[in-house]
Structures are given as C-alpha cells and as structure tokens.
Amino acid sequence: MPFExxxxxxxxxxxxxxxxxxxxxxxxxxxxxxxxxxxxxxLYKNAARSGLVxxxxxxxxxxxxxxxxxxxxxxVKQQRxxxx
Numbered sequence: 001m002p003f004e005x006x007x008x009x010x011x012x013x014x015x016x017x018x019x020x021x022x023x024x025x026x027x028x029x030x031x032x033x034x035x036x037x038x039x040x041x042x043l044y045k046n047a048a049r050s051g052l053v054x055x056x057x058x059x060x061x062x063x064x065x066x067x068x069x070x071x072x073x074x075x076v077k078q079q080r081x082x083x084x
Contacts, residue, residue: 026069027066027067027069027072028064028066029065029066032072036076051078053071
C-alpha cells in the first residue's frame with residue numbers, strides 16, 4: 001500500500017511569492033514491482049533506462065528507494081502499445 005511522504009512542490013502565486021504545497025505518495029521497491037507485475041531485480045536493473053524515476057531518501061546503507069505513485073501511473077500509460 002502506498003504511503004504519504006511530504007514532498008515540497010514549489011509554485012508562484014499572483015504576487016510573485018513562492019508558495020510550497022506538500023504532496024506526494026510513494027511506493028517502495030517491492031510495492032512498485034508488485035504493482036507493475038515485474039520482479040524486484042528487474043526493477044532495480046531496468047527502472048532508470050526504462051524511464052522510471054527512483055527517489056532516494058537518506059544516505060548510505062540506510063537509504064530507501066521509493067517511486068512516486070503518480071509518476072509510475074503515468075509511465076504505465078506511456079507503455080501502451082497501439083495495434084490491431
């Protein structure tokens with residue numbers, strides 16, 4: 001199940017002030033692999049070259065790799081094969 005992680009998204013309002021909205025839902029590697037129907041090893045090997053963006057939270061061995069739910073959903077839509 002995806003979980004919420006605060007992610008700052010900057011936007012300018014009419015007055016030129018910078019406004020920051022907190023949004024973002026992320027899945028871990030296992031959740032993303034299950035959602036896509038691929039193995040975890042495939043995801044690690046092919047995510048970047050396939051256009052899936054990974055986010056690293058933390059540093060070193062304790063860092064966590066996450067995928068933004070909306071970006072994964074958009075990526076899936078781009079993989080549609082038209083044919084007949």
